[in-house]
Amino acid sequence: MQKNTTNELVARRFKVMGQHSPIFYEQPLHLIRGEGVWLYDKQGRQYLDVYNNVPHVGHCHPHVVEALYKQASQLNIHSRYLNDNVVTYLERLTATFDKSLSMAMLTCTGSEANELALRMARYATGAQGVIVTDFAYHGNTESVAEIGTGFMPEAKRTKRVKAFSIPDSYRGLAGVEHEDLAEAYGAQVQQAIDEFEEQGIKVAAILVCPDFANEGLLTVPKGFLEKAVAKVRKAGGLFIADEVQAGFARTGKHMWAHQAYDVIPDIVTLGKPMGNGHPLAGVVARPDLVESFSAQAMYFNTFSSTPVSSAVGMAVLDVLTNENLQENAVSTERYVLNGLKRLQGKFDLIGDVRSLGMFFALELVLDQKTKQPAIYQAKRLINIMREKGVLISTIGVNDSILKLRPPMPFNEAHADLLLDTLAASFEQLNREGH
Numbered sequence: 403m404q405k406n407t408t409n410e411l412v413a414r415r416f417k418v419m420g421q422h423s424p425i426f427y428e429q430p431l432h433l434i435r436g437e438g439v440w441l442y443d444k445q446g447r448q449y450l451d452v453y454n455n456v457p458h459v460g461h462c463h464p465h466v467v468e469a470l471y472k473q474a475s476q477l478n479i480h481s482r483y484l485n486d487n488v489v490t491y492l493e494r495l496t497a498t499f500d501k502s503l504s505m506a507m508l509t510c511t512g513s514e515a516n517e518l519a520l521r522m523a524r525y526a527t528g529a530q531g532v533i534v535t536d537f538a539y540h541g542n543t544e545s546v547a548e549i550g551t552g553f554m555p556e557a558k559r560t561k562r563v564k565a566f567s568i569p570d571s572y573r574g575l576a577g578v579e580h581e582d583l584a585e586a587y588g589a590q591v592q593q594a595i596d597e598f599e600e601q602g603i604k605v606a607a608i609l610v611c612p613d614f615a616n617e618g619l620l621t622v623p624k625g626f627l628e629k630a631v632a633k634v635r636k637a638g639g640l641f642i643a644d645e646v647q648a649g650f651a652r653t654g655k656h657m658w659a660h661q662a663y664d665v666i667p668d669i670v671t672l673g674k675p676m677g678n679g680h681p682l683a684g685v686v687a688r689p690d691l692v693e694s695f696s697a698q699a700m701y702f703n704t705f706s707s708t709p710v711s712s713a714v715g716m717a718v719l720d721v722l723t724n725e726n727l728q729e730n731a732v733s734t735e736r737y738v739l740n741g742l743k744r745l746q747g748k749f750d751l752i753g754d755v756r757s758l759g760m761f762f763a764l765e766l767v768l769d770q771k772t773k774q775p776a777i778y779q780a781k782r783l784i785n786i787m788r789e790k791g792v793l794i795s796t797i798g799v800n801d802s803i804l805k806l807r808p809p810m811p812f813n814e815a816h817a818d819l820l821l822d823t824l825a826a827s828f829e830q831l832n833r834e835g836h
């Protein structure tokens with residue numbers, strides 16, 4: 403009976419949202435409630451959420467819900483009036499960045515933040531060219547989709563976009579020694595700049611996620627990003643760090659993922675975890691960039707910079723501090739990583755294990771030497787895990803990398819359940835003959 407309700411909802415969804423609106427799992431999940439790291443379906447079944455980073459401080463966190471409710475009951479208004487919340491939030495937010503990144507503008511989505519960052523960079527430099535990885539996703543607006551090389555055939559790339567190979571220490575580049583990888587990937591960035599120049603196009607920016615998360619949570623060759631940014635800056639371009647996935651202490655050691663590198667961005671874009679599910683995103687940038695852009699282009703965004711969004715944003719920062727979630731990411735990372743390494747010793751399918759704070763990647767391969775991606779197995783595993791009550795997904799060029807990215811309150815007890823379920827799922831996959 404209840405299963406029928408779910409099947410009916412799937413049919414109604416296809417009818418009203420189209421056949422191609424993305425939906426997770428062979429058996430879609432019909433969710434009705436969330437709390438902390440747990441999700442509950444229509445049938446009352448509990449799932450451990452090891453996927454969602456948007457409910458950053460936990461699903462439906464009471465402090466965030468209360469802040470939203472209180473402010474929504476009192477006042478919500480756009481940003482052309484004075485309001486304490488907005489200013490205080492942006493002061494608190496920018497205080498977590500390097501001193502040079504002291505101004506911020508809010509948006510409602512990560513895509514809008516990247517759109518604004520691109521406009522800002524193009525206004526400031528007078529240039530058009532943007533350099534990204536060759537498997538990039540940064541959002542869904544027209545000019546951001548234009549730099550989304552991951553979902554676009556190379557032949558469709560516009561003249562304003564050039565890409566370098568994903569900087570991947572595990573797979574590397576054919577014919578290049580491991581210790582020369584940073585130099586070799588850097589040379590590709592230089593090549594992009596040179597090709598732009600040959601076509602009479604100047605470079606406005608290099609735009610990358612400092613975790614290279616959609617690319618597969620890569621282990622970046624040491625020194626690569628610093629070299630790449632130096633080359634772009636020499637050519638007159640800026641460095642835009644897309645922290646939409648990577649930010650807000652996800653990496654544990656740092657509040658912002660770019661802080662792990664020896665280079666400070668000119669513009670940083672934020673989103674997903676920022677409002678714990680409330681549509682809150684934005685740009686943090688050098689003041690000269692914000693001022694010169696704003697002087698030339700009136701920027702207004704009706705639903706951003708509101709008292710409610712700011713109250714929510716502040717509540718997220720409160721919980722991060724009050725519940726020591728950054729420290730939790732560091733200690734839980736160690737624990738999970740050890741467990742994943744043990745699994746790697748047991749299952750040949752696991753080619754590489756990577757982590758950055760509360761974010762883990764298991765790269766699955768059919769052969770440890772050839773590193774042929776285990777595409778079918780990755781897809782099958784996330785469905786087996788879902789059947790067993792643990793939610794994960796895949797990333798990377800071939801969707802052959804398991805993506806484990808739970809809400810930040812994920813702890814060692816949750817990790818034990820994850821690790822046991824992973825082991826049982828790999829065993830089931832073996833029994834199925836894959």
Ligand code: PMP
Binds near residue numbers: 611
């Ligand atoms: N940047 C990155 C790195 C992302 O992963 C995403 C979303 N997956 C975006 C930007 C776009 O954010 P939004 O969906 O909020 O527009």
